[in-house]
Amino acid sequence: MKRRHFIQRSAALSAPLILPASVLGKGGAVPPSERVNVGLIGCGGQGNGVFNAMLNFKDVQGIAVCDPDAHRMNDTKGKVEQRYAEARERGSYKGCDTYGDFRELCAREDIDAVVIGTPDHWHAISALAALRAGKDVYCEKPITHLFAEGQALYKEVAARKAIFQTGSQQRSDTRFRIAAEVVLNGLIGKVQQVEVGLPTGKPTNEEGKVAQPIPDHLDYDMWCGPSRLLPYHKDRLHWNWRWCLDYGGGQLMDWIGHHNDIAHWGLGLDKSGPIQVEAKGFRYPDKGMWDHPLDYEVVSTYADGYTISISSKQRMGTKWIGEDGWVFVDRGKIEASDRQWIREATDRGPVKAYASRDHRRNFIDGVLTRTECICPAETAHRSITPGHLGYVSDALGRPLKWDPENEVVVGDAEADKLLKKLDYRGDWKLG
Numbered sequence: 001m002k003r004r005h006f007i008q009r010s011a012a013l014s015a016p017l018i019l020p021a022s023v024l025g026k027g028g029a030v031p032p033s034e035r036v037n038v039g040l041i042g043c044g045g046q047g048n049g050v051f052n053a054m055l056n057f058k059d060v061q062g063i064a065v066c067d068p069d070a071h072r073m074n075d076t077k078g079k080v081e082q083r084y085a086e087a088r089e090r091g092s093y094k095g096c097d098t099y100g101d102f103r104e105l106c107a108r109e110d111i112d113a114v115v116i117g118t119p120d121h122w123h124a125i126s127a128l129a130a131l132r133a134g135k136d137v138y139c140e141k142p143i144t145h146l147f148a149e150g151q152a153l154y155k156e157v158a159a160r161k162a163i164f165q166t167g168s169q170q171r172s173d174t175r176f177r178i179a180a181e182v183v184l185n186g187l188i189g190k191v192q193q194v195e196v197g198l199p200t201g202k203p204t205n206e207e208g209k210v211a212q213p214i215p216d217h218l219d220y221d222m223w224c225g226p227s228r229l230l231p232y233h234k235d236r237l238h239w240n241w242r243w244c245l246d247y248g249g250g251q252l253m254d255w256i257g258h259h260n261d262i263a264h265w266g267l268g269l270d271k272s273g274p275i276q277v278e279a280k281g282f283r284y285p286d287k288g289m290w291d292h293p294l295d296y297e298v299v300s301t302y303a304d305g306y307t308i309s310i311s312s313k314q315r316m317g318t319k320w321i322g323e324d325g326w327v328f329v330d331r332g333k334i335e336a337s338d339r340q341w342i343r344e345a346t347d348r349g350p351v352k353a354y355a356s357r358d359h360r361r362n363f364i365d366g367v368l369t370r371t372e373c374i375c376p377a378e379t380a381h382r383s384i385t386p387g388h389l390g391y392v393s394d395a396l397g398r399p400l401k402w403d404p405e406n407e408v409v410v411g412d413a414e415a416d417k418l419l420k421k422l423d424y425r426g427d428w429k430l431g
Contacts, residue, residue: 061084113364139165144384172356191306251312
């Protein structure tokens, strides 16, 4: 029996609980055969942050990392092996392996789960490779770069009954859960409108038309992968790739998986969406190589009559406004027209939102118990769908009618084709 299947079967046969370290023996040590072996794809800041947090759990062990930038990859490898220095001396840890190609990491049978912290344009292809190799996946938000990728990904997760967690970590924050419960239990009355505030875009004067020398430690062709091979410029890579629409989705897509995800959570729309989406006031840079919108608004209309305005001109966070009051939440703050609603000890009603205190722990618990995580693949896809539709609406200059059940633009074949277009470079493909 393969080690991965042994862990899953053992979890299924036992009570769906994670035992505290105190009952696991001397020092809370977990036998190597019972640990979840995790690999990291994408050794940037967010990927390392999630991966390192998981390595703090006694029932997790990091054994492989992957990145086309050898400097970043080897730096992560060194930190992982330093963490396990004592175990390595005892012979209970064999070391952290490195890969320049994620497919080689995914092919390893001793890896149970992967963390994907790549730029957005790599999320779908690397996640699908991991799923098809039998791995569970923690993938950063937005879940995918392109709409059709999101559809393919959540359907693959469902078909394989895999455990998938999207890095929309606000769902594991108590304030956001409380705010969602206020709305879900009808305390603000019938919802009239929702305001989702996201950051403004970032300009640059760098044109990036002439290629800079590619560093020897970087496989730039692999880094670009399925997207266009633009002239190399350091400010198109690490972190700043977000502002290049070939690799990311600008501030709109970088943050919609946070605050619009929370808006949908409070409205009970984790598997649904709007019936119309219209882009308004998209303003793009008139110079420079970063081509994401500096200002934007996406207005989504829902079947119950309310609208969600996702805009760079609104207060950062999520605000639901109803007939009987309002509630607002952002990182580190929560406000409401009635303060009693948002006290942690308050019983807000019979509807209890999924409670998670730690997003990374929630994923590992899911791997061990085969229990769905707090932000699974379809939920994440639905949360960012208005952003994908917003870009198409802006490109075509018209509102789009949307069928959320069948995920089709109604009466507009041109828009539906543009929304679901996959224009990959070279031999890269989803299948």
